[in-house]
Amino acid sequence: MLIARxxxxxxxxxxxxxxxxxAEEFEREHRLEDQxxxxxxxxxxxxxxxxxTRTFEFRMSEELPPAPPAFGGAExxxxxxPGEFLWIGDRASTESGLRxxxxxxxxxxxxxxxxxxxxAAFEEVLKFLPEGEDRIPEHRFTSKLGRELxxxxxxxxxxxxxxxxxxxxxxxxxxxxxxxxxQG
Numbered sequence: 001m002l003i004a005r006x007x008x009x010x011x012x013x014x015x016x017x018x019x020x021x022x023a024e025e026f027e028r029e030h031r032l033e034d035q036x037x038x039x040x041x042x043x044x045x046x047x048x049x050x051x052x053t054r055t056f057e058f059r060m061s062e063e064l065p066p067a068p069p070a071f072g073g074a075e076x077x078x079x080x081x082p083g084e085f086l087w088i089g090d091r092a093s094t095e096s097g098l099r100x101x102x103x104x105x106x107x108x109x110x111x112x113x114x115x116x117x118x119x120a121a122f123e124e125v126l127k128f129l130p131e132g133e134d135r136i137p138e139h140r141f142t143s144k145l146g147r148e149l150x151x152x153x154x155x156x157x158x159x160x161x162x163x164x165x166x167x168x169x170x171x172x173x174x175x176x177x178x179x180x181x182x183q184g
Contacts, residue, residue, distance in 0.1 A: 001040070001057055001058070001059045002056070002057065002058045002059070002078075002079050003058065003059050003060075003061060003078050003079065004041065004058035004059070004060055004061065004079065005061045005063065005065060005066075005071065005072030005073060005075075005077065006061075006065035006066060006068075006070070006071055006072055007041065007065065008065075008068050008069065008070070008071050008120075009071040009072055009077060009079065009080065010041055010043070010056070010058045012071065012080060012088065013056070013058075013079050013080055014028065014043060014056050016080065016084055016088075016143075016145070017056075019047040019049065019050060019052060019054055020050075020052070021047060021049050021050035021052070022049070023047050023048060023049035023050065025048070026045040026046065026047050026048060026054050027045045027046075027048075028043040028044065028045040028054075029043070029044055029045060030042070030043050035059075038059050038060075039059070039060045040057055040058065040059050040060065041057070041058045041060055042055065042056070042057050042058075043055070043056045043057075043058075044056075058079075061073075069113070069116045069117045069119075069120040070120050070123070071085075071120055071121070071124050072124070072127075074127070075127065076124070076127035076128045076140075077124060077127075080124070080143075081128075081140060081141050081142045081143045081146035082124070082125045082128040082136050082140055082141065082146060082157060083141050083143060083145055083146025083147065083148070083149040083150055083157075084143050084145055084146050085121045085122070085124040085125045086121070086122070086125050086149060086156065086157070087145055087146075087149060088118075088121040089118045089119075089121030089122040089125065089165075089169075090118075092114050092115075092117050092118035092121060093115075093118040093169060095114060096111050096114040096115045096118060096172075097172075099111045099114075100172070100176075105179045105180050106180060107180070108175075108176045108179060108180035109176065109180040109181070109182060109183075111176065112173065112176050112177070112180075115169065115172055115173050115176060116173060118169055119166065119169045119170060119173060122162065122165055122166045122169060123166065125157070125162050126159075126162050126163070126166070128140045129159055129162070133159075134158055134159045134160070135154070135157055135158045135159065136150075136157040138150060138154070
């Protein structure tokens with residue numbers, strides 16, 4: 001059974017795994033079950049494209065889940081690989097960056113959650129770096145998407161590149177907070 005460190009991670013996993021027909025999104029209903037003493041989150045819904053019932057079950061980690069937008073604690077995910085997290089971080093960063101360029105400073109506060117989500121994804125990538133190593137080992141890429149991204153440019157998975165990307169994104173978040181403070 002899949003082990004999720006948080007509901008946020010479970011939702012991302014479902015978002016990354018399309019229906020057999022190719023549809024990516026579906027409305028999900030959620031329930032929690034006790035299965036042999038373990039807390040299991042069950043998500044079910046009908047694919048809007050082909051009508052198949054989609055079901056995902058996640059045994060929830062016993063560790064207290066982090067507050068969103070974080071996906072998990074100190075350990076790396078066992079269900080989402082570093083390439084998938086990088087892809088999500090890139091996608092969220094691009095979308096939020098375009099919105100930042102096309103909105104007034106006063107509207108930047110609305111983009112903060114998406115920017116924080118991108119940072120959380122990049123923080124997850126870092127968790128796959130072994131202590132004292134400068135790059136994520138190739139065997140950590142277990143998804144098709146992750147392996148493709150690694151094959152295309154393995155230098156994106158070096159400590160220096162990941163930390164540099166995180167620093168830039170954190171700087172953007174700090175600018176949002178500075179120039180578009182919350183309404184109080």
